[in-house]
Amino acid sequence: MTDLVLNVEEQRALRHLLVAIPCPGTPVPSVHVLEWLAVLVPADTLTAVFRDRARCAPQQTSIGRAATLADHDRLEIEFANGDDDVVRVTWARHRTSFSERDRAMVRLIAPALARLVHERPAPTPACLTAQERTVLGRVAAGATNAQIARDLGIAESTVRKHLEHTYRKLGVSGRLAAVARLQERDLPGLDLKERIARMV
Structure with missing residues (x-):
């Protein structure tokens, strides 16, 4: 297993991720969460998709350039959300491969990310950011x-x-x-x- 030593920027992103609150009414992480994830595991594209079997159109949040089939390398992590629903977070790079450190970082942040996609607080009348x-x-x-x-x-x-x-x-x-x-x-x-x- 790779030892992880986080720089100041990565430490800040990890702190933000650990105290982040799930988006009311949706299991898809917010753009801010994706930005923190991109600091921890840099990628050209970072996408979170919620696939609900009862709905035809998936809910999606993404940052970076659009993902293509020609991506050089991808890291994906999936979380079950209910009986048939799935939230998938995908990091994609177009020119370089992900390192063992990147894979170790994804394993490190997986529990915090799982909490964000599993907890679904009810929307408040005037939703807070x-x-x-x-x-x-x-x-x-x-x-x-x-x-x-x-x-x-x-x-x-x-x-x-x-x-x-x-x-x-x-x-x-x-x-x-x-x-x-x-x-x-x-x-x-x-x-x-x-x-x-x-x-x-």
């Missing part, structure tokens, strides 16, 4: 805006902007209310007793 959910998850863990900015490698003003968008989408006015809404502790229509029960 993956980055907004990541920021809000860090808020829920007690991090300050400065800590979140440092951890995610973004400006503190960007964190504030993500939180502003989150508050607007969730219909709340502050950090605590947003975290409660995200964790579904503050669902409209619950009486006080039910709200308290959800908070314990």
